[in-house]
Amino acid sequence: MNDLIIFDGVCHLCTFSVRFIVQHETAPVLFFTPLQSKTGTHWLQAHGFDPADTKTFVLIQNDQIYTRSEAALRVTKYLRWPWRGLEVLRILPRPWRDAIYNYIARNRYHWFGQNEVCMLPKPDLRARFIE
Template identity: 55%
Template sequence: MCNLCAHSVKFILAHESAPTLRFVALQSPAGARLMREFGFSPEDAKTFVLVAGGRSYVKSDAAIRVAGYLRGIWRGLAAVRILPRPVRDWAYDIVARNRYRWFGRTESCMVPTPELRARFIQE
């Protein structure tokens, strides 16, 4: 229900170099199951998580890894990894803490089109 999250998913779908990534709302039953599987509390679903290669990445590490899936200049966003993780995560936390104020909320999550439905993990 976070506009930043919804727009991020749309951005990734539009700029992915190949249709590789799949998405799940952390608040959904499937998201909660994955959270538990990777050692996170489903009640604390407040961060961006990427699961790749059997490992989980959170916050700025997740965002940097996702940038590697993008095409063109957007792939260059991964260069942020030269900054120390505490600095990256500090900036991430500021955006996360203010996401509703800066980007707003919606009443419901994005509903994928029939063509994109397979890219979203359902229960």
């Protein structure tokens, strides 16, 4: 399997982000799984994370795990220009980036809403979604 993104499958902002990534990838190499799935729970627990913590966006890349702003900015390497240029934000200290990330994560349901069930991928993308 290529690199895996674990996302909050009921969060509107998170599912929008997944659709955005799919639309702007340079090549279809990323796989996705909701953190609410068995696979998402397994990977989070295997890496010492609490699956109940739905405020964490996770990228597993070459058996390394990245979370929050670091995960989001590493995903930009998979995107076409100009979105790839967002990686420059890594020059900001991680505590600053994560503070902004955490603020958005705490308020995302209020600002963007949430579903009662995880998103279902369209048939053409189903092979890239695990569970």
